[in-house]
Amino acid sequence: xxxxxxxxxxxxKDDMEKLLKESDVCKCNKxxxxxxxxxxxxxxPCYVVTTKGIVMTKLSGMYQQFETDIIIEVTKxxxxxxNSPRHDK
Ligand SMILES: [Zn+2]
Numbered sequence: 001x002x003x004x005x006x007x008x009x010x011x012x013k014d015d016m017e018k019l020l021k022e023s024d025v026c027k028c029n030k031x032x033x034x035x036x037x038x039x040x041x042x043x044x045p046c047y048v049v050t051t052k053g054i055v056m057t058k059l060s061g062m063y064q065q066f067e068t069d070i071i072i073e074v075t076k077x078x079x080x081x082x083n084s085p086r087h088d089k
Contacts, residue, residue, distance in 0.1 A: 007046040008070075011063055012039050016074050025082035034086065038077035043069060 016035055020027050046062065 002049050002051050004047055004049055007048055008043055011070050015070050019074055026085055031081050031085050034081045035077045039073045042073045
């Protein structure tokens with residue numbers, strides 16, 4: 001069965017987890033969701049039709065095209081959310 005998926009969601013999640021590991025900001029579920037949504041809103045979606053699932057996303061060569069933008073937007077989102085988390089510090 002063919003499925004339409006947004007690669008950008010996978011890339012953002014991956015890079016967000018990596019970047020969060022390296023920084024000492026709040027990593028609670030709320031903040032992670034906020035960072036994720038914020039970054040995705042600032043990036044173009046990348047929809048693809050797939051029959052084999054999502055395992056090969058980083059090998060497709062498409063990731064490299066977007067990598068810099070993703071890192072920039074995720075970094076920005078982490079800064080914004082960690083500066084004003086939607087819960088007590
Ligand atoms: Zn938090």
